[in-house]
Amino acid sequence: MKITSIEVKQYVKELDPPFKAAWDPKPRKKFASTLVYVHTDEGITGVGSGDLMTGFEGHEHLFIGQDPFAIERHSQVLDNIDFHYGRCWPLDIALWDLIGKATGQPVYKLLGAKSNKINAYASTGEIVTPDVRAERAKQFVEDGYKAMKIRFHHEDVRDDISVVEEVRKAVGDQLDIMVDANQGWKMPWDTERTWDLKQAVQVARELEKLNVYWLEEPLPAHDFKNMAKLREMTNIRIAGGEMNRRWPDFREMTNQGSLDVYQPDVALAGGITKVKKIADLVQSSGHMFSPHTWSNGIGLLANLHLSVAISDCPYIEFPYDPPVWTPDRRDYVLKEFIQPNENGEFIMSDKPGLGFELDEEALRQYEVGSAYFGEKE
Template sequence: MKISDIKTYRVKIPLREPTQFSWDPLPNTHFEFALIEVTNNKGTKGYSATQFTAQTEVAIRGLKPLLKGLDVEDFLANDRLLELGSWFFGRVGAIEVALWDLLAKEENLPLYKLFRGNRKIVKVYASTGRLAKSEEIIDLVKKYYDMGINVIKIRFHRTNIDDDLNIVKGIRKEFGEQVRIAIDANQAWGLVPPFWNRRDALKVAKELERYDVEWLEEPLFKDDIEGYMWLRRNANVKIAAGELEHNLWIFKRFIEENALDIVQADVIYSNGINECVKIALLAQINGLLFLPHAWDPGLGWLANLHLTASLPESLTPYLETPLDPLWWFNDVIQFAFKKEIEIENGYVRLPEKEGLGIELDMEKIKKFII
């Protein structure tokens, strides 16, 4: 099966209301992503999507002469090609995912079954993104709980750390132990202060010990492996990171240096599904959890869902799902889907159609191509 063409479409959709996330310098009025389309010599098409629009367009321009006429299986089996593509062009995971979608369609299998997965449903955790006021967050958590979701991730990025901690206190006071809380500090990247140092991260981690949180995510800059090692030694809170990395050897060092409790590679942000499976295996043999990051355009979130379903539940018990604002999951994540995936009692069911399992509404997409 040969690759006959590969192209990308830049899609920009309006948001229901201006939305500013903890990592944003300004509110967003639109959401932009790149839709990747790969066609084989039989006319079958595979898709994926990524927010790294400019990088992906450059990558496809650079790789297209090499990919056209190449056997799909040969590309997917060539780790060196993926790694060098990532080095030259940035992240190539979205291209790899589109090829897996294509291959699974040719095999007439949903993607997770192509990877020998057998989980029909996957538990989700609700991922917030805004630095909303305490009352609004409590109201959101109530809605999540009514949906059957009892693992909630909130953002810590307020100017005063005590204001962050008061959010946790409020959730604990309202829900007790019924809701499990995770914290994302967003210190790995971003242009918006505050920027924590190691002492700030340790102070927060020590405070969070009192509230029995599930994990503290990205409390330090993404490349500060020594800092993560130091923090993990000195705090009794699980430390999570890795969503921004896209090289197996970086993950290998994080894991072997005992810098993390939870590894968060993303099939779109990394070099793809093959790499994430290897990272998950490294996490498993070192007694760690593997919880993929999944704040992606719909097909990216969907690819991480298939990855999760292909891994043991003990290793990857649930999947991040953006639900803040509450309409984000349907309006943005599932914008291009003809049929939406529903959250039922805290779980999503794996689509059983071939490939990623979702039919795209191409007529709707074409209205927003720029």
């Protein structure tokens, strides 16, 4: 089998009403998805998504004519492109989808099949008042979820803590609560200072009183030393790593003991191939692997297959904050939206590859651009 061509297509859906993400002061009026299609001479096509494929054009010749099963070779080439130009990891996702289809196996079984299910935690994304967040949390309980994540980003962190207090009061011990401090990275226009170690310690100690399961990104993503200090100074789990792009970052974090929970996203930081290695590294060091999944339904599925295959963590992130962020908004290119069952669990199917089908009508409706590399079909 040989790769004959690669397509990269962009799709955009208007969001009405807009999504006001906690980490972005500009309301999001559109949601874009980039899909990469890897075609072969045997008529099998793998599909990946989750990032923009920036930097891929001009490097397509490094893959055309190659055996798609040479995944370690392709991963190294993508890592080289990542270093010089940009993130093209959805191609790795597409190759795993292709390999699964070619072998008739779901990707999670090819990766190890430690389990076929995992609990989802409802990962919220909007800043709302304490009473609104508490009402939404109670609905999560009714919908079968066992955990949720609250994002911080009020001007005064005490207002953020008040939200957690109200949620804990509303749901008691029916939900594990995670908190994302949103201090790990910035949007391009954000010049405000992030927390320092002392502020992170103060917040962590307040959240300890509320039995918070983990505190995510309380310090900048490369402040490995102070994250390790924070872990030593508090009893709460410290999570992070969603935007650390390269394997040496995770080696250094594990060496320094920076985190309890590591969150590399296969769509952003190494594809399935390299993130599996990161997960093996951090779990062998006694830590948890629970990836970030805020891209789209295909990116979520790729992280899900890896997590059920190898992760020791009881939870995987499920971006969900109705009515502003729901599967129909995120997964508009798919025939079936990705969501857990009534018990808040993802149960894996035996469909080959990543197990999704594209909605051809939606693809025609939302396509805004494309590029084609290689032999014409």
